[in-house]
Amino acid sequence: MISTNFISKVFNAGRLFTLHNYFYIPLAGVKTKDAIELPEKPKKPMTSFFRFVQEHKPVLLKEQPQLKLTEIVKQCAQDWKNIHPTIKERYDNEYKAEMESYAKKHLDYSMKLTDEQKEYLKLLNREKTQSTKKRRLRKKLKDMKKPKKPPGPFLLYLIEQSNIQGRKINEMMKELKGTWHLLDESVKMSYVKKNEELMIKYKEDLENWETLMIQEGHPDLVRSKFLKDERPFTARKKSVSEKDKSESQTSDEKNIRNK
Structure with missing residues (x-):
């Protein structure tokens, strides 16, 4: 069964190459006045499959505009499975080449960070993890039908x-x-x-x-x-x-x- 998270990633695959400056927005618990400007962070390249989805999704929608999101994902997964090995190899090679470039850029990025920026990143990552856990907990509570507190x-x-x-x-x-x-x-x-x-x-x-x-x-x-x-x-x-x-x-x- 295809997860909702997977479907969301596929649907937004076209956005994954969008370049922007990384000025981190403080998450819950991080005060705005304590925000620290960070250098532009290199964007991790899409995997071979998501690269295929980015190109293949518009084609499917053009041919069958009535397709729902779940149907698009299933069709992309099926087409990727049956794709000719040489085409799949092209996607894999492009991904590997970009990953090598990304690794070098990420190393340069990490070396440029000050101790203050590194500590700030750790704090943001902790906050992000906590925020994710809270979202998952809220969803689980909803799925398990926790009784709702009555209105005042x-x-x-x-x-x-x-x-x-x-x-x-x-x-x-x-x-x-x-x-x-x-x-x-x-x-x-x-x-x-x-x-x-x-x-x-x-x-x-x-x-x-x-x-x-x-x-x-x-x-x-x-x-x-x-x-x-x-x-x-x-x-x-x-x-x-x-x-x-x-x-x-x-x-x-x-x-x-x-x-």
């Missing part, structure tokens, strides 16, 4: 008014923010109570879901607090015992000092 009192009011008036929530946000503050406290409390009821159900659903995730081998999706509570009884008993022992020792030390 104001949002419940906003959703209700949106349904009544037949308007989009983002259109009514500012307008109803002022109206919400003017509502009678008893009316507001009805939304607060509804939120509390939904929160009780949400917490129950979340605990049941986390228990299921542990059973199915997905502890990475579970809150650390819940994992702690799900430890075997002997482990929990040992932890409590160690805590009591520590508190007892502290108490004894205080008594000795007081004497």
